[in-house]
Amino acid sequence: MKNLIIVVAVIFTCLSFASKSNKIISGRVTDKNGKAISGVLVKSIPASTTTITNNTGNYSIQIPQNRKYLSFSAVGYLSKEVLIGKNKILNVELNLTSDSLFDVVAVGYVAQAKAALIYNRKTMSIPMQSINQSLKGRVAGLVANSNQYFYPSPQQNDERYADLAENSFKYARTTPLSTFSIDVDAASYSNIRRFINTGNLPPTDAVRVEEMINYFAYNYPQPTGKNPVNIITQVSNAPWNHQHQLVQIALQAEKVATENLPPSNLVFLIDVSGSMSSQNKLPLLISSLKLLTDQLRPEDHVAIVTYAGNAGVALPSTSGENKIKIKDVLNSLMASGSTNGAGGIEKAYEIASENFKKNGNNRIILSTDGDFNVGMSSDKELEKLIKSKRNSGIFLTVLGFGMGNYKDSKMEILADKGNGNYAYIDNVQEARKVLLNEFGGTLFTVAKDVKLQIEFNPQFVQAYRLVGYEDRLLKSEDFNNDKKDAGDMGSGHTVTAFYEIIPTGVKDTLLKNIDPLKYQKNILENSPAKDELLTVKLRYKTPKGNKSKLMTKVVENKITPLENCSQDFRFAAAVAEFGMLLKESAFKQNANYSNVIKLAENAKGKDSEGYRTAFLQLVKTAKDLKGNEAVNNYQPHVLIYHHPSHNATEKQYSSGK
Template sequence: MRNLNFFMMAFLVLTIFSCKKAYAPDEAAETMDMTTVALDEAPEELYAEPNTESYAGLEENPFESPLKTPLSTFSIDVDNASYTNIRRFINEGQKVPKDAVRIEEMINFFKYKYLQPDGQHPFAIHTEYSDCPWNKNSRLLKIGLQGKDVPMANLPATNLVFLVDVSGSMDEPNKLPLLKESMKILVKELRNTDRVSIVVYAGSAGVVLEPTSGENKDEIMDAFDDLHAGGSTAGGEGIELAYKLAQENFIKGGNNRVVIATDGDFNVGASTDDDMLKLIEQKRESGVFLTVLGFGMGNYKDSKMEILADKGNGNYAYIDNIQEANRFLGKEFKGSMFAIAKDVKIQIEFNPNHVQAYRLIGYENRKLNAEDFKNDKIDAGELGSGHSVTALYEIIPTGVESDYIPSDLKYTKTQKVSENHSDELATVKFRYKKPDSNKSVEIVNVIADKKMSLENSSPDFKFTTAVSWFGLKLRDSKYIANSSSADIKRLAKSGLQNDDEGYRAEFIRLIDAVN
């Protein structure tokens, strides 16, 4: 037996030795190097956290014929989360997901030199009509609303309930730590008449700060400093408790608002988009407004945040750094936290004598049925103190050729169009409610068929158009013939006036970073 074991061992050694001899040293070294490289690269590729960010799908608004679809109706949108999120992707050298691009939120990130209202209504209306740079036979109609800038001393007392996500997913530098520093910026803006509460949620929800006067800023900031992340995310339970606290401390005639700060990764209880929609629609009836602040990346749930803000009488911002927190929560505190009008709707009727087809750029998830315009039960967007809202329509004038004109129906070719109002391009109507009212007020404006060249248009028109154009490029829109970054940049640079904060210059740098 020993002899057999000896011969078997000898045979094994000889086999290994002959294999080594047959294997060329250079080839072995090369293989070793390749193996080393593969192992060096493996951790980043194999062990990186999967990206689970979610965005609601968007289908671009098509061109419509004013003969078939005479009315275009939509809710205003003052959110700008999409722009700061896009900025985050570009600054990190990542491709921007198409559905993360909401062009209206890109446009409304920027400030425009609209005149203040001087009448009884809380906003002024501004329109401008010029050429479209991405389709040579089209034109652009810009509609701007400028909210009244109410001094802080004249704004009502505030009842703010902060709802802070302290679940395990928030345990990253750009989430809870950034969130806490952002909240401190907001707290500095509070007055003695304002009251603040803090609710947190993880595996369960709880109150960590009972209603406290804005005079006690150190106490409020200390409460934020004491927050730590851990556990699952019972978002629905947190929302229930935050609204309950807001209603128990409701200030009649005041500004009552829940501020949700989260990455949106709800995974316990009511967590689907439909669940969130039903829950927030119920809470909207309480008279409490809503602000949604998004933080983080990788597992960021934009689709949930957008639903909460859109359906909860609210606004929505994505905080990608402390500078953005300072802008939205500090410099624009009044516009972000104090509504001067709610359920603001726009309805436009285009004159078929001058308009062959029209298309609303952006606002895809804010469109309303024509009959919703006068229905006071239908929710729409809010306008904050000093806020501006801008919308663009691309228009194909009558008598020009275009690949985007909708096909004619059999009978509309013979439909007669009235020759009256021959100098009118469109009639635009606005409806809004005061923050504490359930009855809407209507305003009507007529837009003349007077176009100026793009060169002679205002700097704001040029810049708004450039932002929209860049958004269309990022979305790989099927409705643009020219997607030249150089042309977009040239137009944006011609609208660089009114850039005290440098945000327009920053936008031009983003254009440079995208091929």
């Protein structure tokens, strides 16, 4: 008993000492205009504790009493070390990094002497008056902010996006079936956010409306029966044309508690080629995967495969218990050389197969900018490679990083054909969302090859249009073909799709003029489904199954006024309208930014993570950019020269999508 008392006393003394030896520092990080900066890495010096700022720029960190400095760093900003002193509240202002500031010479449509562009070496900027006089506003892709600084436009680059024809209206009498594979990817939203936050509207091909909608979390009811997926539907008037109807078809996947998730066999496949050297690529990638490493359990294992000119194993399969060892390998990575992405993919599947967990989650996490330039590199070759691996039981997650040479089209193919999902990481906050907040959905599949087929009743539906999902369309016969690949849903995932409907009897210029059909009238008059607007059919397989299961739901012809629809319906509709505006859709009709803002503001809800609030700010910024767009379409080549002190070489940004 005496010994027990001594032990308790010692523990109490140690705890008391520990609490006295630590201190808590809180504060807010902003830019020079007072705007909050989220995702800032805050760490003590010497480093022992780290945290990051939240959506409002706030942070709180507990550090040892003897730490005198805090370090603040974020992509796109100059790092800063701040003396703590006796402060308990430490607010910090970060300045934009000078790496983004350039001497500029425009070559092409503007015949202007280089000397006319006066470069201020103290502020490392070009005065607006100088650039306006020299280029006369004709150089697309040079953006000035209120501080007179200029940045290269993301539109002046070698990024690649798939060119897809937008879905048009189809007559329900002649084409009553609409079939598509679900899509849980959200890369398009964070990518277009990157464009807008750097002062540019995105290329229209970069806008995939369904990925924008599915970026956000929705409070749909969980499945209650044996099926791991629930079907939710609502019908209202289309916000951009009140004569049209908007049908929401939503899916909610079963959410599995983390402790009940199967053990993981993961392979971090990391691009360490020379194109990954910039701060928003490999350094951000490493920070992201370290966040994921913190979520690993002892029963989880991870290997690290890297590729540049060749592929190699940087870390053999290692238990998640050894987090320090995994992070040490991540911290040791450096970018150099060419990019043999196909070689890396082959090696990653080899390592994943060697460590395959029969009853576990086997997955490769590919992190890259997609710029493959050695070996197998064409989209078709890579698609063939990934298809050959699809039946191995190994899933694929693709994380995209960077800008300038970003290859979105290539990474979409890899994720779509490799039984996987695709996210674009533009900051640490996004990494936290994808790899922490949505950990189960990103990594653990509960239903695979999920397909939807909607049959429209021509008695009420004259024509319909699927909003988005252009690269997910399937043939009618593909729905019952279990060999046809489709999208996968992870733990807790939601999927939202919208159909815009032109009701029977409504005259509309969006419809093509065709003659009435001779043999359909009698069929319609004798239809037994007079109260049904449409029928939803869903097929899915279990993660290890090869035979699909069928679910059906009938949607009645009942219209709920928009103001009475759920917040999730109204907010998702606002995102869809915003996507059509950014895409410059031929079907945007009366859509406008003011309507998007009003609809989203009234449907924001609790928004505990702040994503919907951030969406509203993004729409407002896009609205301002749209109002300030250049009225011409000049696309000159722009030669960019760093200040000599930046120790960088000449770059050329060529126009192109």
